[in-house]
Amino acid sequence: MTPSGARSSSIPRHYHRLARLERFTVTDAVHVKLKLQALDAALSNLNLDRNGQVDMKSAINACQSRPFHEAVYVDGSEEFYLLVKSLSRPDLIPNVYVNAYSSVLHGRPYLNEYKVSDFRKGVDPTFSEIRPLLAQIDALCETHLDSAFNELETRGKYLNRPSDLRLLTYSHLLPREAHLALIYQPHREHKTPRIRLDVLRTNKQIHDEVVEYFYEKRTLFLVAARDKASQTLSNNYLSRFYDMVAMMNPRTRQLFGKLEIQVSYLSGQTTTMKRYPSISFVADPMRDLFALLPKVQTLVIAFGPTPFIAGENWGIIREKLETVYWLIDCVPVSIDVRWDLSRAFTSRFKVDEGPLRRIVAKRGTVHMGESVSSKLASQRRSLLHERP
Structure with missing residues (x-):
């Protein structure tokens, strides 16, 4: 709860009624951290000089569920969990990032879409909620997601237009x-x-x-x-x-x-x-x-x-x-x-x-x-x- 007693907009209204298995856990944080690291590796291999003809398939695949053998403890997972747990649906951070990145890459401004992809888990996060945390996420995950997005915006497919x-x-x-x-x-x-x-x-x-x-x-x-x-x-x-x-x-x-x-x-x-x-x-x-x-x-x-x-x-x-x-x-x-x-x-x-x-x-x-x-x-x- 916020100091005023109001419910944070990032917390689903029914969060207190969510089944324990549906809540975000440290184990889930491990999966998200691995996805973000795979996503960072995929983005580093993209050729941004192809005027929008970039194949985002590898980045999208990086957001899929990781193989079972990767579901192990990763160093720093507790700190990562504490950083993102206040968000609604932290497990969707990689997907939301890729959607925003893809939009800007193809000359479209990213949109903060308010939707619910799983009613059991609450409202999906928006990129504007995730973006302020990217620098801290990079520090904990040893990734470069914040600088990658900033570089893409600097190239300016839209805001640099007349x-x-x-x-x-x-x-x-x-x-x-x-x-x-x-x-x-x-x-x-x-x-x-x-x-x-x-x-x-x-x-x-x-x-x-x-x-x-x-x-x-x-x-x-x-x-x-x-x-x-x-x-x-x-x-x-x-x-x-x-x-x-x-x-x-x-x-x-x-x-x-x-x-x-x-x-x-x-x-x-x-x-x-x-x-x-x-x-x-x-x-x-x-x-x-x-x-x-x-x-x-x-x-x-x-x-x-x-x-x-x-x-x-x-x-x-x-x-x-x-x-x-x-x-x-x-x-x-x-x-x-x-x-x-x-x-x-x-x-x-x-x-x-x-x-x-x-x-x-x-x-x-x-x-x-x-x-x-x-x-x-x-x-x-x-x-x-x-x-x-």
Whole structure:
């Protein structure tokens, strides 16, 4: 157990219930040590100058179970056992090493795969769990596994490639749109592209590059709706957006420079239970949300559709206008405010545009069609027009 009393992630949840014969023992450590020594010998005979045409068969064979006559005591096995026993499935160290080595050898970043190859023994270890121990393993086993892997990475089949080429790879795995929507998309019909997040488990450098690629220069999109007569309900609704931003890594929040808020009406929104109980309640979620995004320089304010509901339209329009008054008061003075009024006024009935025009004239400038909503609507019209 860790000092805090929490269970180590490397220990299977059911370890205390494992049969004694299934647990890792000093005898098992002997087998693993022999495998690692055989693996080291196999790797030393590989010719790495054949541009990826390296036969890894000998290295893979070295990870197989050793012959019976080798199941004897090996000097230093107790020390090796004490070093690796905290890992889940130490018997898989050679196999995990070979998989990672083979991936890097063929120009692919190694992945930390979380899987269970034997439910009786717990979760398989990842290479990132094993790698910090390689130098100590080498000292006890008289091997050179750590330096062999470092040399292979230095040759750099992937990380030494041009950054533009790496970005092209990331764009294939994680196709990104110009906006990132929190909870609601600008249009109900809009479908986001599917992304593959396993690349984030490769290593720290690739993780940081992917995060920067995925979030930087994107417009963070959210919907604001508020009813002046029900402040508690309004804050509960807005808190969901605050909670999502608060859950982000602080370094990720630094990557957002543009925010778009679509003004809607509260009665048209759905309310749910608090999604992140670990985030403390805040009395003013919108102001606190801006505080979480210190790099935001531009705010685009757009408007959601106003449905034609007999007897209710005037109330919805008034609620939107009150939301705008409240919202603009929350925006820090350092932020450039841009208004997209494409959907601000409905043509189905006459609306007094004066109050909204006065707010716009007081703070910000009009940029028709700049919002994510307008751009997606324009793309949708173009696609419909192109259909035969």
